[in-house]
Amino acid sequence: MPVYQAQRELKNLVDTTAPIFEHNHIALLYCSNGADFNKIKQAITQTQRAVDMWFTNARRNPRLRSPHFSPNGISRLLIFTPDEPLGKQLIKEMRSTNAVAGSTEAKTRTIIIAGYPSQDDFWTTLRHELTHDAMLGHYGTAESLPPFWITEGLATAFEVPAYADGKPTINSDRLNRLKSICQQGKLDLLPLITQIAHQRATSAQYAQAWGLTFYLLCQDSTAMRRYLADYQQQIQQTPTSHQSVFEKHFLNNESLSDLTDKLQRWVTLQTSTSQ
16 A cells, blocks of 8 residues: 555544544544453553653643644544554554554654554554653653653663553563673664654664663663653754763763663673573
């Protein structure tokens, strides 16, 4: 299906479909894969609660949005099977290799997921995209988001349900990928912390984003909350500003190289502990 046709059909579906249910400011408009609605609601609740706990200075506002967003302040969720035309198109565009894919359109706050509920990756992908939507509730627009490492780092951290206090649990898939990166001597934080939020990335970049985010969430939660709050005040965002904000909150009197060494040691410890 050509992209323009898929976009037209998706817009028609969004504009004309009555919600199956509304839960915590998210409306499920379409679900053809047979997923349990209560389990979807549980994922919405768990993910939003985990994200909101890191924004103590400003609660998530469902009406905080771009001018293109729907007037009722509700995000839209659509779930397709990988065999449907729109599901196939999403999987193709996201270059998925496991027949599961997800995307969050920031301007309209529309979340699209393709996959089957029998796949664990379907649920991790759903929580990943729900995290992006929850963050948009705090920042308002895609242009206001922090850089890639933290937007994707939080999304990968909360692919698995967090503890009740919002602290993430280990994502074993991301940890194993990060272990391989460290063993190859390819962990490199400088390009990571300066990368803007809206760039296509490799699995290695996602794994490094997860590792840095997970480590800082656990090691310095106060600095993390201040860092996230700081971006709610940022107007101009450049690679240089991303680096300076990161250094302000996380480096103190150490270098980025020191932090890299600490992260690598932490990865080794976590891997040996989990074996």
